[in-house]
Amino acid sequence: xxxxxxxxxxxxxxxxxxxxxxxxxxxxxxxxxxxxxxxxxxxxxxxxxxxxxxxxxxxxxxxxxxxxxxxxxxxxxxxxxxxxxxxxxxxxxxxxxxxxxxxxxxxxxxxxxxxxxxxxxxxxxxxxxxxxxxxxxxxxxxxxxxxxxxxxxxxxxxxxxxxxxxxxxxxxxxxxxxxxxxxxxxxxxxxxxxxxxxxxxxxxxxxxxxxxxxxxxxxxxxxxxxxxxxxxxxxxxxxxxxxxxxxxxxxxxxxxxxxxxxxxxxxxxxxxxxxxxxxxxxxxxxxxxxxxxxxxxxxxxxxxxxxxxxxxxxxxxxxxxxxxxxxxxxxxxxxxxxxxxxxxxxxxxxxxxxxxxx
Numbered sequence: 001x002x003x004x005x006x007x008x009x010x011x012x013x014x015x016x017x018x019x020x021x022x023x024x025x026x027x028x029x030x031x032x033x034x035x036x037x038x039x040x041x042x043x044x045x046x047x048x049x050x051x052x053x054x055x056x057x058x059x060x061x062x063x064x065x066x067x068x069x070x071x072x073x074x075x076x077x078x079x080x081x082x083x084x085x086x087x088x089x090x091x092x093x094x095x096x097x098x099x100x101x102x103x104x105x106x107x108x109x110x111x112x113x114x115x116x117x118x119x120x121x122x123x124x125x126x127x128x129x130x131x132x133x134x135x136x137x138x139x140x141x142x143x144x145x146x147x148x149x150x151x152x153x154x155x156x157x158x159x160x161x162x163x164x165x166x167x168x169x170x171x172x173x174x175x176x177x178x179x180x181x182x183x184x185x186x187x188x189x190x191x192x193x194x195x196x197x198x199x200x201x202x203x204x205x206x207x208x209x210x211x212x213x214x215x216x217x218x219x220x221x222x223x224x225x226x227x228x229x230x231x232x233x234x235x236x237x238x239x240x241x242x243x244x245x246x247x248x249x250x251x252x253x254x255x256x257x258x259x260x261x262x263x264x265x266x267x268x269x270x271x272x273x274x275x276x277x278x279x280x281x282x283x284x285x286x287x288x289x290x291x292x293x294x295x296x297x298x299x300x301x302x303x304x305x306x307x308x309x310x311x312x313x314x315x316x317x318x319x320x321x322x323x324x325x326x327x328x329x330x331x332x333x334x335x336x337x338x339x340x341x342x343x344x345x346x347x348x349x350x351x352x353x354x355x356x357x358x
C-alpha cells in the first residue's frame with residue numbers, strides 16, 4: 001500500500017464546476033455556533049446517508065457532536081435517491097434537508113436546479129483542498145477498488161484491477177455488480193483497454209458491450225455499498241467492487257477480506273441542500289460543522305478518506321491512516337469527471353437500470 005499524495009496539479013482533477021485545486025484560498029475560518037437552543041430543540045434535520053458502518057461514522061463524528069453543540073437533532077435516512085429528491089423539490093414537499101451526494105448526484109442535481117445556494121454567511125469552512133460550487137460543497141474524496149475473501153481466494157487467485165475483474169477465464173468466480181451506472185461504466189471501459197486518462201467522454205456503447213460480457217457471471221446486484229462487502233463476507237459472491245472503509249470495517253469485525261489499491265476509482269463526495277427545505281439555516285450550519293478541521297480529521301482517520309479541509313489533510317498525511325489512502329499520482333487510478341456525469345447521469349442510470357432487468 002502506498003503513501004498518499006494528493007494531486008493538486010493534474011488538469012481537470014475532480015471537475016465539480018468549481019475552481020481548480022491548486023492555490024485555492026478558503027473562506028475565513030470561523031466555526032458557527034447555533035445559540036438559539038430553545039428554537040433548535042424543536043428542529044430535526046434529516047440527512048441522507050449510505051447505511052451500515054458509514055451511518056455509524058456520520059452519527060459519531062458529525063451528527064451527535066452537532067446536536068450536542070446546537071440542540072438540533074439529526075435523523076439519518078439511508079440512500080438518498082435522485083428521483084425522490086427531484087420529486088420532493090418539484091412538489092414543494094421537501095423531506096430531506098441535507099443530501100450526501102456522490103459527484104454525479106451533486107452535479108446533475110445542480111444542473112436541474114435542485115439545490116439551495118450555499119449561505120456563505122454561515123458556511124465558512126476555512127481553506128479547502130477543493131473549492132465549493134455555488135450550491136454544493138465537497139466534503140471528502142473516496143476510493144473504490146476490488147474486494148475478495150483472502151481465505152477463499154489467496155494470492156494469484158483473485159483480480160487486483162478491472163481487467164482482471166472482467167477476465168472470468170483467468171479468475172473464475174461469481175461477481176457482484178453495483179446497481180449504479182457511475183463508476184461501473186468507467187470500470188468496464190478500463191477492462192476493455194481504455195486508459196484512465198482517455199476515459200472521457202465515456203464511450204457508452206463500448207461500455208455496455210463489456211457489461212454484456214460480464215453479466216452472466218454476476219450473482220448479485222448491490223443496491224447499497226454494504227451489500228457489496230456483505231455479499232463477499234456471506235459467500236454470495238467471490239469478487240466485488242467496493243470501498244476501502246467498508247472493507248476495513250469488515251476486517252475489524254473478523255472478516256478475512258482484502259482490498260486492492262492497484263487500481264481505484266476516485267471521486268469527491270458532496271453535501272447539498274434541497275431547494276425548499278424548511279430547515280435551510282440548520283442545514284447550512286450542519287455543513288459548516290462537518291467541514292471543521294477537527295471533524296474532517298476524525299472522519300478521514302476513522303473512515304480512511306481524504307479530507308477536504310487543508311488543515312485536516314496536513315494532519316492525516318502525517319499520520320498512520322496515510323498508508324490506507326490512494327496514491328492519485330498512479331496513472332492506473334481513475335478520477336471521475338463529474339461534469340460529464342452532470343450532463344449524462346439521468347439518461348445513463350435509466351439505461352443501466354433497464355439493462356440490469358433484461
